[in-house]
Structures are given as structure tokens and as C-alpha cells.
Amino acid sequence: MQTESNRMNWTGKMINLFFCILSLALLVPLVLVISISLTDEKSLLTHGYHLIPLQFSTKAYDIILDAPKALFRAYGVTIFVTLVGTFFGLLFTSLTAYTISRRDYRYRKMMTLYVFFTSLFSGGLVPFYILISQYLHLKDTIWALIVPYLLSPFFILIMKGFMDKLPFEIIESTKIDGANEWRIFFTMVIPLSVPALVTIGLFISFQYWNDWWLGLLFINNQKLIPLQLLLYRIMSTIEFLSNNISTVNVQFNLADFPSLSARMAMAVLAAGPMMVIFPMFQRFFISGLTVGAIKG
């Protein structure tokens, strides 16, 4: 018995070691980006990128945060879109998932087919583009960045998988006590579904926070550019940043501008807030992440 538990321990340690190495390997790319953003530009130009800054400097951040009109505007757009989108997305998703998880709902099968059919067969990019821009006239409005992601079948599937496991008897007995469906939903189902709501809520908010696709398609107005799209434009043209800096009358010399480290600093600033938020909600993930079968 003693030897067996020893052996188990040994395998456990090996697996743990394996995961430590894997985790390190996964982190290296992120460390590189942060390191570049914190390295002095001249050192980058002569020695290239290194995992640990050869010459530490926060100049890139200083410059970006000194003249950040475009950046703050983009933050504002993205934060608004994320908050509004997550709230309504979560509401719609949980309502839908709940009705199709109710075994006694007469139109459950119909509704399931109705919801999932379009994830198998869809109109594709062009009809969607024409609908949003020509018929709903959402082009260059903030709603074009919100509405298209409100209801995702995959999130419904995860939420339904969770709600399937809620004890049906509780719902039934509350119903017999005379509560109506809305009351059951808001006072029973929602509190019981917190892990799934947090998980899906976080997924939805990440989807909004990280989106560049809707901006790329529908936003030309400079004032409505979301964070990730701004980041992409900077990737292709650094002039954008320097133009904005010169308008806020900082003495500015383009040759002196830390374009390499500033790009990476932008990437860190764009990804940063969510990277901080995400580990805080981690503990809900596993219990919230159950993929149920469509047929139930």
C-alpha cells in the first residue's frame, strides 16, 4: 500500500511539473509583449526584442497616456458597448435557455429547432451586412456594435445545460403555490443559476470587449471606433498616434517617438483590464461550463 501511494504521488508530481512547464510556455508570448512595451526604444532598435527588458523605460506609456484623446474615446465606446451588450445579452440568453430547459413547455422542441437552425445554416456575411446597413440603418451607430451579438446559440447551449440540472420539483411546487412564471424565473431560477450567469456573462463581455469585426464592417465615424479596432489601425499606421499627439501640443519629434514599444504598450492597455477582471470570476467557471445536448 505504501509503495502504491508513493508511486501515485510520483505521477502526480510529474503531471504537476508538466503543467508548470506548459503554463510557462503559454505565458512567454505575453511576457514578451509586456517586456517590449517596457523597454527603451533605442535598446529595441539595436538589440531587438528580449524577454526581459535590457533597458527599462516607461516612456511608451507616458507618451500614450499623455495625449490620449483617441484612446480614451475608444475606451469609452468599448466600455459602453460591453456593459449594455452584456446586460441585454445575458437577459435574452437566460430567458431563452430557461424556456427550452423546461420539460413541460409545449413549444420547447419547436423553439430549440428555431434557435439552433440558423447556426447550422445561415445567410452569411453579405445579407447580414446589407440588413444592418441598408435596411436597419445601423451603420455608424453604436447599436451596430451591440445588437448583432445579443443572442448566441452556443451560449444558450451552455446555459441550458446548466439549467437542465436545476431541480424541476422546486419550480413545480412554487408554481402550485401560485407564483407566475416571471416570478419563478426571477426569484428562483436566476439566483440558482449564478455560476452559469457569471460564466456566460463573462464570455459575452469578453466578446464585446475584444470585438473588432463589427467595427471593421460598420464603423467609419472616428468617434465610434472601439478599442480593438483602434489597436488594429495603429498596427497598420503609427501616424495615427503621432497626429493625435501633435494636436495636444506636446513637443513632438517623430524620430524620437518610441513606435515599437508604444505599439506593444497599446496592446497591453487594450487587453489589460479584462486580464485583471477574468481571474476574479474564475471560480465559477467549471460549474458554469456544462455543455448540454441539444435534444436534452
Next chain:
Amino acid sequence: MLQREWKHFKRNRELFVMSLPAILYKLIFNYLPLIGLVLAFKQYRFDLGIWGSKWIGLKNFEFFFKSDKAFTVTRNTILYNLTFIILTLVLALTLAILLNEISRRWIKVHQTILFLPYFLSWVVVGYVVFGFMDHKNGFMNVMLQAFGEQPIRWYEQAQFWPFIIVLTQLWKGVGFSTLIYYAGILSIDSSYYEAAKIDGASKWQMIRKITIPLLTPLIVILLIVAIGGIFRADFGLFYFIPNDTSFLYNATDVIDTYVYRSLRIVGDFGMSTAIGLYQSVVGFILVLLSNWVVKKINEDNSLW
């Protein structure tokens, strides 16, 4: 008959009202665009609209399939997706099973790190890859030079990109699949394992005889969904990681980036719709087919 149905409806009315937001939303944003698919058979003109534009039969399809691009982008899309599906399944399943073997305290740490890249946008990941592959200062070239090798102009050499793209996709995506499988393993009733332990089963036997069979329904669901999407590529991955470099199109262009370019740069609505329809139809047939095959093997594992 109708009266009886009305009675039923009244009993389900409240739940129906609850699902109304989804019904209307799907109707507008997912079902209405299906009508737009007629554009695949029309020569679309903005001033004439969908209905006013001229019918041109299968010309749009012909135009695409006769171009030498059709083969390249279809091949790239399928090969990349097949690679992703197979590698993700094998890696994520292995990692999930291994994750289940280590102590709870450590799982939190590994889980967070595994998952972290998943929460970066493709634009940010594009910057990360650029940090490695940049010709002048990139980490890869710094390393190559440190070992006395010649630096490589990565963004001009198409042959490296299949590896870079697959690696990037795995780095970003495997954590998510791992956690889905891991959640699946956790929901397996522990009494199966206890019984097996009493019978003297080894870890390896438990994995083969309990874990994998009980995960099969989950694996099959994810697999069928993935097969349905085999003609659709992740636009962000193929657009931002090679940074839309035309040198690399032969190795990195997929159906979705090709459609985007022909829509936004050339403005060819008809052909873009035709390609979209081609993606939908083939994907749909593949899902039906794989579900049918699964059903033949084991009724319980099928998607419907």
C-alpha cells in the same frame, strides 16, 4: 382542433412571452438574412436593391469556381480546420484528463494560465505574433542570430505560416476546450471510479473504460458542430496573424478572408453571397451526414 390548441397555448402563454425576445431577434437577425441569399443569383446594384437587381442565374458561382482562387482558399480552409479539430480534440482531452489528476490547489493556477490566451482578441494576438516574427527586431530573429544563424524574413516566406497559424490557434484555443472537457469529467458520478477502484482497476483502465466512454456524448456534440463549420474559417486568425500580407495569401488565405476582400475592396456582393451560400450548404450537409453516421453507430450520441 384549433380551440384545443388555443387552450394549450393559454397554459404556455407566459413561457411563450419569455421566449418572445429570442423569437423576434432571431427572426430579424438570422431568418431575414436568409432571404438575402437570392443575391447569389443576382447582379446586385445598390440603387436597384435586392429585388430590383437583375437575375443572372449561376454566373456568380461560375465566376468564383472558375477562378484559380477557389481551389486555394477551399483547400486552405478545410486543411486548417481539419488540423485544428484533430489537434484540439487530442490535446484538450489529454490535458483535461491530466488536469483531473493533480491537486485542487494547483488546478486553479494552471486553469487560469491555460485559459488566459483565450481572452485576448485576435488583434492583440496579432501584436504578440509580430513580437516574435518581426524581421528586424523580432524575438525569433534575435534568437536565430544569437545561435549564429541568418535571420529570416518571416512575413515574406509562405512555407512557415501553416505552422505559425496552427500554433497560434492552439495557444489561444486549447485552454477553452480543455476546460469544457474538464467540466465534463467533473460531472461524472464519482461512484463509478470508487467501484472500479474496489475492483482493482488501474488509472489507465479507469480512463479508458470510464472517463472516455462517458465523455463520448460531449466529444461527439463538439465534433459534429466543428464539422459543420469546416467551411468557415476564423476571420480574425487568418486576417490579423499574417497581417493581411499578400505574399502569404497562398498559404493563409481562407474562404472568409477572400469573401471579406471581395466585398470590401472589390465590392462584389453577388459573388460574395454565392460563396457564403456555398459555405452554408456544404456545412449543413456535413452536419446532417455526420449526425446520421453517429446515429447509425449509437443512437444516444447523436445531436438530434
